[in-house]
Amino acid sequence: MRLLPWILLLSAACRTDDKTTDTASAGGQDTAPSAVDADGDGYASVETGGEDCDDGDPAVNPGAEETPYNGVDDDCDDATPDDDLDGDGYASVETGGEDCDDGDAAVNPGATESCNGVDDDCNGEVDDSTGDTWYADADGDGYGDPAVSVQSCEGASGYVADATDCDDTTAAAHPDAEEVCDCLLYTS
Numbered sequence: 001m002r003l004l005p006w007i008l009l010l011s012a013a014c015r016t017d018d019k020t021t022d023t024a025s026a027g028g029q030d031t032a033p034s035a036v037d038a039d040g041d042g043y044a045s046v047e048t049g050g051e052d053c054d055d056g057d058p059a060v061n062p063g064a065e066e067t068p069y070n071g072v073d074d075d076c077d078d079a080t081p082d083d084d085l086d087g088d089g090y091a092s093v094e095t096g097g098e099d100c101d102d103g104d105a106a107v108n109p110g111a112t113e114s115c116n117g118v119d120d121d122c123n124g125e126v127d128d129s130t131g132d133t134w135y136a137d138a139d140g141d142g143y144g145d146p147a148v149s150v151q152s153c154e155g156a157s158g159y160v161a162d163a164t165d166c167d168d169t170t171a172a173a174h175p176d177a178e179e180v181c182d183c184l185l186y187t188s
Helices: 004-013
Strands: 132-136 145-152
Touching: none
Parallel strands: none
Antiparallel strands: 132 145
């Protein structure tokens, strides 16, 4: 049943000498006699004083639920996010943005990476450039070479937390080694 003819008839009957019309709203829907609802969704267009931002599409109106990432303001409310659901200021990769997890505001291109098994900064690498510094221990004496290091959360095979080895080519040379008279200089 089309309401347009009835609305126009009521609109003409409700006119007064000062050219105003009687308007009312029931349940969030526009019922003003001068308002037009071209798509039949129960909401008049904004052009005619209603709230429907797209009166050519019945799926778009103030009562509709916003559908993420579709590029349409389904609920006619600019404040409802469509491409940044977690509100972290970064649009999701689904809409051409850089946020790799739009369900977690702590994960975005501006986040600081931490040791948690998550790519916090959305650079494609998990737990990179974070954690402790580990030093190569090529001679296996438990003391690392201060010139060769990596940064990681859990260390790596062949690396230790100590950086005090003065000669990482021989296990006999390290800060706690006993000095022997062999004409070689070792730190004790």
